[in-house]
Amino acid sequence: MDAEPLSSATDSPPAGAGGGLPPAPVARRTVAVVTGHTFSRVLRPAALWGAVFGGYVLSSALGFAASYKTPEARHRLASTFGANAGINALIGPARQIDSVAGFTAWRSLGVLSLVGAVWGLLTATRLLRGEEEQGRWELLVAGRTTRGRATLEALAGLAGGVGILWLVTAVLSVAAGRASTVNIAPGAALYLSVCLVASIALFMAVGAVAAQVAPTRRAAAGYAGVALGVAYALRMVADSGTGLAPLRWATPLGWVDELRPLSGPRPAALVPIGAAVVALGLLAVWLAGRRDLGTGLVGDRQSRRPRVGLLGGPTGLALRLGRGGAVGWLVGAALAGLLCGTIAKAAGQAMTVSAGVQAAVARLAGTGQGTSAYLGIVFLLVATLVTLVAAAQVSATRAEEAEGRLDALLTRPLSRWRWLWGRLAVAATTLVVLGAAAGVATWVGTASQHAGEAPGRIVLAGLNVVPAAVVVLGAGVLAVGFAPRWCGVLAYSVVSWSLLVELLGGIVNANHWLMDTSVLHHMAPAPAVDPDWVSNVILVAVGVLLALAGAARFGRRDLAGD
Amino acid sequence: MAAPVVSTTGLTKRFGRVTALADLDLEVGAGEVFGYLGPNGAGKTTTIRLLLGLVGASAGDARLFGLDCWSEAIEAHRRLSYVPGEASLWPSLTGAETLHLLGRVQGRVDLVYRDELIQRFDLDPDKKVRAYSKGNRQKVLLIAGLMSRPDLLVMDEPTNGLDPLMEQAFRACIHEARDRGQTVFLSSHLLSEVEALCDRVGILRAGRLAELGTLGELRHLAAVTVEATFDGPVPDVNGVPGVRAVEVTGRVLRCQVRGSVDPLLKVLATGRVRELLSREPSLEELFLAHYGDVTSIETRLPAGNGR
Numbered sequence: 001m002d003a004e005p006l007s008s009a010t011d012s013p014p015a016g017a018g019g020g021l022p023p024a025p026v027a028r029r030t031v032a033v034v035t036g037h038t039f040s041r042v043l044r045p046a047a048l049w050g051a052v053f054g055g056y057v058l059s060s061a062l063g064f065a066a067s068y069k070t071p072e073a074r075h076r077l078a079s080t081f082g083a084n085a086g087i088n089a090l091i092g093p094a095r096q097i098d099s100v101a102g103f104t105a106w107r108s109l110g111v112l113s114l115v116g117a118v119w120g121l122l123t124a125t126r127l128l129r130g131e132e133e134q135g136r137w138e139l140l141v142a143g144r145t146t147r148g149r150a151t152l153e154a155l156a157g158l159a160g161g162v163g164i165l166w167l168v169t170a171v172l173s174v175a176a177g178r179a180s181t182v183n184i185a186p187g188a189a190l191y192l193s194v195c196l197v198a199s200i201a202l203f204m205a206v207g208a209v210a211a212q213v214a215p216t217r218r219a220a221a222g223y224a225g226v227a228l229g230v231a232y233a234l235r236m237v238a239d240s241g242t243g244l245a246p247l248r249w250a251t252p253l254g255w256v257d258e259l260r261p262l263s264g265p266r267p268a269a270l271v272p273i274g275a276a277v278v279a280l281g282l283l284a285v286w287l288a289g290r291r292d293l294g295t296g297l298v299g300d301r302q303s304r305r306p307r308v309g310l311l312g313g314p315t316g317l318a319l320r321l322g323r324g325g326a327v328g329w330l331v332g333a334a335l336a337g338l339l340c341g342t343i344a345k346a347a348g349q350a351m352t353v354s355a356g357v358q359a360a361v362a363r364l365a366g367t368g369q370g371t372s373a374y375l376g377i378v379f380l381l382v383a384t385l386v387t388l389v390a391a392a393q394v395s396a397t398r399a400e401e402a403e404g405r406l407d408a409l410l411t412r413p414l415s416r417w418r419w420l421w422g423r424l425a426v427a428a429t430t431l432v433v434l435g436a437a438a439g440v441a442t443w444v445g446t447a448s449q450h451a452g453e454a455p456g457r458i459v460l461a462g463l464n465v466v467p468a469a470v471v472v473l474g475a476g477v478l479a480v481g482f483a484p485r486w487c488g489v490l491a492y493s494v495v496s497w498s499l500l501v502e503l504l505g506g507i508v509n510a511n512h513w514l515m516d517t518s519v520l521h522h523m524a525p526a527p528a529v530d531p532d533w534v535s536n537v538i539l540v541a542v543g544v545l546l547a548l549a550g551a552a553r554f555g556r557r558d559l560a561g562d
Numbered sequence: 563m564a565a566p567v568v569s570t571t572g573l574t575k576r577f578g579r580v581t582a583l584a585d586l587d588l589e590v591g592a593g594e595v596f597g598y599l600g601p602n603g604a605g606k607t608t609t610i611r612l613l614l615g616l617v618g619a620s621a622g623d624a625r626l627f628g629l630d631c632w633s634e635a636i637e638a639h640r641r642l643s644y645v646p647g648e649a650s651l652w653p654s655l656t657g658a659e660t661l662h663l664l665g666r667v668q669g670r671v672d673l674v675y676r677d678e679l680i681q682r683f684d685l686d687p688d689k690k691v692r693a694y695s696k697g698n699r700q701k702v703l704l705i706a707g708l709m710s711r712p713d714l715l716v717m718d719e720p721t722n723g724l725d726p727l728m729e730q731a732f733r734a735c736i737h738e739a740r741d742r743g744q745t746v747f748l749s750s751h752l753l754s755e756v757e758a759l760c761d762r763v764g765i766l767r768a769g770r771l772a773e774l775g776t777l778g779e780l781r782h783l784a785a786v787t788v789e790a791t792f793d794g795p796v797p798d799v800n801g802v803p804g805v806r807a808v809e810v811t812g813r814v815l816r817c818q819v820r821g822s823v824d825p826l827l828k829v830l831a832t833g834r835v836r837e838l839l840s841r842e843p844s845l846e847e848l849f850l851a852h853y854g855d856v857t858s859i860e861t862r863l864p865a866g867n868g869r
Contacts, residue, residue: 216653216692302693303686306658312666321652404650408703411614411644411716412667413636558617 034150037136038127038157046161047168049119052500053112053196054172059504061104065181074098089240089343090377092257100182101262105192111503113199113256114232115496120200121224123161124207128154128284129217132293148289155208155281162201169193184262192261198273202252203228205280212287215300222328229332233339240343252276314409315422322393326430329389333382333434334441337462340378341445344371344453371451375442375461376528382438383465383520384499386431390469391491393427394476398487401480402562416555424477424547431469435462453527461526467539468498468519474546481553484560494519565628566591567714567745568613572622575608582608584769585622590747590762592713595740597760598749605769606749607647610718613747614644626714643668645707647719647749649699651691657702658687664706676709682731696723708735714745721755733758754842785818790830791837799829818843 068074078098088094091110096102128151131137137150145153170193177184184192207224214220231251238248239257248254255276258269291297310316397420400406409419439462446453476491483490498518515521522539524532568590575583583605590596600606611617612624615635624631626638651660661680665671680687683701691699700723707715715736721729736759739746750756756763756777763780765773773780785806790796792813799805799817803825808817819826823840830838 300690300692302690303688304656304690305688306656306662308659308662311655311659311663314667317652317663321654404646404648405652407616407644407646408651408664408706409667410616411639411642412664413639413669414667415636556618559611 032153034145034153035157035160038154039160041127041131042123042158042161043164045119045123046165049116050165050168051172052496053108053116053165053169053193054176056112056500056504057104057108057169057173057192057196058176060107061100061176061182061184062179063504064103064107065100065179071098074103077103089236090340090381092235092253093239095260095263099263101184101188104176104182104184105195105260105262107503108192109195109256109259109261111500112196113253116197116200117203117228117231117253118225120162120203121207121210121228122221124158124204125211125217125220125224127158128208128211129214129220133217137293146289147291147293148285151208151212151288152281152285155284158204158208159201162197162204165200166193166197169196188262188265191265191267194270195256195259195261198256198259198270199253201277202256202273202280205277205284208284209280209287211296212284212291213297215296215298218325219298219300220296225328225332229335233335236339236343240346313422314414314419315425317409318423318426322396322426322430325392326433329385329430329434330437333385333438336385337378337382337438337441338445340375340381341442341451341458342448344374344378344442344446345449345451371446371453372457373528375446375453375458376525378442379438379461379465379526380502380520382435382442382462383468383523384495386434386438386465386469387472387495387498387519388492389434390427390431390472391476391488391495393423393430394473394480394491395488397423397427398476398480398484401484401559404561406559410559417551420477420480420551420554424473427473428470431466431473432463435464435466435469438462438465457527460531464523464526464531464536467536467543468523470540470543471519471546472543474543474550477547477550477554479550481550481557485562565625567594568596568626568747569628570609570613570622570624573609573612573619573624574621575605575612575617576620581769583612586771588764588771588774590745592745593740593743594762595736595746595748595760597756597763598747598766599751599753599756599763600749600766601751604766606751606766607718608769609766610644610716610747610749613716614639640669641712642714642716643707643710643712645703645715645717645720647700647722649696649703649723651699651702653692654690656688656690657685657694657698660691660702661687661706661709665709668706668710670711671709672711673709675711676705679705679708679735682735683728697725697728700724701728704732704735708739711742712744714747715739716747718749719751720748721750721752729755785820785843786823786840787816787818787843788823788826789814789816789837789839789841790833790835791815793834793836795833797829797833799826802826802829 068077075098078094078096092106092113094102094106097106170190173184173189173193174186176182177186177189203224206227207220210220210223210227211217214223231253234251235248235253235257238244238246238251238254248257249272252273255269255272258266259273260266260269287297310320400423406419410416436459439459440455442462443453443455443458446458447455472491472494475494476487479487479490498520501515501518502520519539522535524530524535566589568588570586570588573583573586573588574581586609598606598609608617612619613626613631615631615638618632627641629635629638631638655663661676665676683705685698685701685705689698691702694702700720704720707717707720721732724732733755736746736748746759748756748759760777762776763773764771765780765783773783792815794813796810796813796815799815800808804819804821804823805826806818806820808815810816815830817826
């Protein structure tokens, strides 16, 4: 931009519009600028997730009431899940799940707390740090307010987003409570909604601190993700029935469980939650005043000798760019596998699936018995993780184009196909390695407890999750071709949708057409049962076909930014 | 005669209902330094993206070295390099790593010349792209473009963000490229840059080629903007030879002058001049003076510098 003619031409006729704005109102509006900006960016996703949360509560409650009408049926379900340490470890302790209220609270709190925590930390790091990396923050902050104050205002905007999410969830929860088969008091439904957003607030605050500490937005999301992983692992150990129950007070996710909505509520647990949110928020504000814009408190080495080993072409570049993230996921998957494997034997012993509810729990727990059945659930979570990685990979591929970096490659003698296949080959390899690593780590965990599981079976169960991830990858590539701006949204939606359908559908005996829309539904719950190779081959074929269609279109369309 | 390096016939690009480029006929011969001028949003970047095969034409034909820009893009790309004005690179790579990668993808690099360019542009190649200023990122792209000594250099406002010293280094490189017989397609919104470097100039306005010719042929466009602030009444300069686009705002007079400024100065001196500024007019001002309006440009790109 040539600033000179711009400034000297302000009062010429074509300048008109922007030229004569008096400065005073701008200064007065400062207070609300950052809050308003942050709130406007978080408003729509918050409302959307509020609908998902509320919808989940609604369908849990109504579905349970419709599927388990008699006390006997409910009791059988409760005796299957209630005493099961493995399931308790994965999604939190089950209390009073022979009632609609208790079941609803357990299902929604266990699942939505994790989903909300992930959303909260991603949103906070994006809005507090991503905006800054894009240069938008500078425009808002420049010369008008201090860094710390701007962060405080942004946190207020985020709090507004949590408020909106709570409101939408609360409306739908109260509506669910009014159904005659459900019958939950409005006050209890409102409290449930507070419990459901508690982990969002907690991990937004964690993300806010990470955004001040880490050198880049991606690193900030990584730091906050590690914090979530540790919190989850601690709760898992606490709830695994190994006598370490007090440990749950050491993890924020444990506090959320202790809120016990609809099943003997303990609002006192809101105290540590509120204190942690406020303390972390203030810490973030304080740290924000102590760092420079565009850097974190942890230094990033700005300078180094070149390392060109992988930089011989586009595929090597993809490997180089994805390496850091892939190693992080690998370590995460391995640790999770190890932990789940270690508690698998204890968890599996409690798991004796009674015939009456077998059909209903078959999806979640598999049709096997004992340790294998429990591991079936573990690998459903591994599958979720690996499909999420697939969505992240294809989003990153699209980002190369959206952010203009692809131009630098494609204006050189390189075909679009070669570039895209290089990226996809790296992505697919990452998925396979992740699945295998989760399998190996889980087996190591079980072996340490002499659970007697065959290594081959468990490693195969790890690989069994890959075909579903290939479908997600393919769907993302289809979007790269036909609707590039929707690529990330589509890929992540396929994963979230599949997980929600999977977690809910099996319990409430949902319509099989609905179940079929979940990519995870087509995956056999190995190692509880043998992998279904026919189904897996079909999944891979679907993924490849989607990718081919997307790639063909990508080769013919205009490159498009965001 | 060999095929022209760049040739387009009836080249048109529409994005939805907006026509970004209409019916462009252009030829650039081997060894020419061609200046492609236009205000932001006039369609310069669209033309370049069409030439590079990043977007496909809605109508018409675009060729580089006689090769079709869309279907034979890869062949054409072996003989050119492109320097964008907006530096989008991988933040986690260092400058040296970026140059290595782009050189390998390009397939041919003059390593000695690359190192010389790093010296001349005073770039620290061991820094990460993330840590570079905008000007330094632009240098990486310039070096990446020049280091392969391509037959054709396509540049889209390449001096964006460079400081004046580096602009001099850039101009020296372009002169050398011309001396070596390389062809340069240089898009710019700076008249002075094009005047200093180019043999022939095309001027784009609202998606259409408004002027095409040598700099001498386009001399009628040259003008200076004069801005005078008075302590007393502003004298009437309407009708003074060479003076156009007169605007008076309070005690400030602004106008454009072609040819000698002497007649204008004589009239200005009749008032009490407190301040007198003259500068090269922006393209927008030139167009305003020459064509009477730039509204079609304004409406299409509100964020541009066409104020």
